[in-house]
Amino acid sequence: MKKALALSIILGWVSVSAYDAAHLKKALEEKECIGCDLRGANLSKMDFSGGDFSKSDLSGADVRESIFEMGDFNDCNLSGAKAQGAVFWKASIRGSDLRGLHGKGSNFKGSHLDKSDLSYADMRDAKVWKADFTDAILFKTDFRGSEIGGSKFIRNDLRFANLKNTLLWESRFSDVVMSKAQCAHAQKEEAVFETNVTCR
Amino acid sequence: MNKFFLLFVIFGSFLYAAPIQSDKEFQQAVEKMGKENKLVLMIYSTDDCPECAYMKHKVFHDKAVEPYLTRNFVILEKNIHKSSLPDGYDYFGIPTMFFIDKAGNKKETLVGSKRPQPFLGELRRIRGLK
Numbered sequence: 001m002k003k004a005l006a007l008s009i010i011l012g013w014v015s016v017s018a019y020d021a022a023h024l025k026k027a028l029e030e031k032e033c034i035g036c037d038l039r040g041a042n043l044s045k046m047d048f049s050g051g052d053f054s055k056s057d058l059s060g061a062d063v064r065e066s067i068f069e070m071g072d073f074n075d076c077n078l079s080g081a082k083a084q085g086a087v088f089w090k091a092s093i094r095g096s097d098l099r100g101l102h103g104k105g106s107n108f109k110g111s112h113l114d115k116s117d118l119s120y121a122d123m124r125d126a127k128v129w130k131a132d133f134t135d136a137i138l139f140k141t142d143f144r145g146s147e148i149g150g151s152k153f154i155r156n157d158l159r160f161a162n163l164k165n166t167l168l169w170e171s172r173f174s175d176v177v178m179s180k181a182q183c184a185h186a187q188k189e190e191a192v193f194e195t196n197v198t199c200r
Numbered sequence: 201m202n203k204f205f206l207l208f209v210i211f212g213s214f215l216y217a218a219p220i221q222s223d224k225e226f227q228q229a230v231e232k233m234g235k236e237n238k239l240v241l242m243i244y245s246t247d248d249c250p251e252c253a254y255m256k257h258k259v260f261h262d263k264a265v266e267p268y269l270t271r272n273f274v275i276l277e278k279n280i281h282k283s284s285l286p287d288g289y290d291y292f293g294i295p296t297m298f299f300i301d302k303a304g305n306k307k308e309t310l311v312g313s314k315r316p317q318p319f320l321g322e323l324r325r326i327r328g329l330k
Contacts, residue, residue: 089293109251109293127312129251147313150250167315169254190258 019061027053032072044082059097158182159200173197220286221304229274230302239307239327241273242298244280244291251313252295262316265323272327273299299326 023036027043032051040060049069057077065085073093083103090110098113101121109127114134118141126146134154138161149169157177168189175196178186183199220226229240245252259265260275269275278285280294288306289298297310308326 129313147251149254149313167254169258170250 223286229276232274239273240300242276244296249294259316265316265320
């Protein structure tokens with residue numbers, strides 16, 4: 001039993017850190033890598049502005065304090081990535097897997113997160129001004145203390161997201177479901193309820 | 201030849217960044233202070249920046265912030281797409297707020313928005329800087 005547990009931990013570690021060395025080299029040298037295997041790779045504290053990482057697997061990667069201004073992360077896997085303090089200004093992150101992302105204190109200003117899955121993502125104290133969350137999955141996403149002003153929420157179920165102390169000034173909501181407490185908070189924050197906002 | 205010289209002068213005048221002391225708007229802000237020992241709060245913004253709008257319309261007019269701000273600072277707004285920007289005042293992100301004394305010495309720079317209470321704390325800290 002103990003052996004099986006140890007083996008599963010080791011195999012788990014191997015699968016998390018099993019990036020392709022050639023892909024990592026390419027990412028570090030060319031500041032981009034499309035469709036690459038970068039699972040668990042260390043890409044922290046670097047400037048990858050304008051880089052294209054679309055269709056890449058960055059699950060569990062370390063991108064802490066790196067800069068990805070105008071980066072392309074469409075159809076990417078960033079699940080469980082360590083992204084504390086990372087900058088994703090105006091990045092395109094459409095249809096991506098951000099489940100369990102560690103994004104505390106990160107900056108997603110002007111980013112496009114439509115159709116992405118941010119379930120269980122830690123977005124505490126993040127700067128997320130003017131982002132697009134159209135059709136994003138926000139189940140248990142933790143936005144506590146983050147600034148989400150001027151953002152766009154269309155067709156989202158926010159009931160299980162944590163919006164405590166979030167700044168929602170002029171954020172726009174359409175076809176969304178929220179809890180009554182979230183609705184009250186959003187209205188206090190001067191968010192804009194456009195059409196079909198359900199508070200239940 | 202004269203045409204080229206004229207073009208050089210015209211484009212050169214757009215590219216030339218003057219020091220803050222010779223910036224007309226800065227001079228007007230200093231004039232506004234009179235003998236009072238205030239600081240200039242120069243904010244860089246754009247028209248399509250909700251973070252800037254939040255600072256200008258909400259935070260600057262917050263009931264706790266506004267009296268302190270008015271008493272100790274003169275606000276100077278520069279639209280980075282429309283105004284000439286003084287030399288030595290580069291920015292990385294909008295809004296950027298520069299705090300400058302009467303003589304044109306940069307005391308502090310703040311990047312990004314802040315909630316009213318932390319912003320007031322920053323104002324107090326900056327006011328206390330020597």
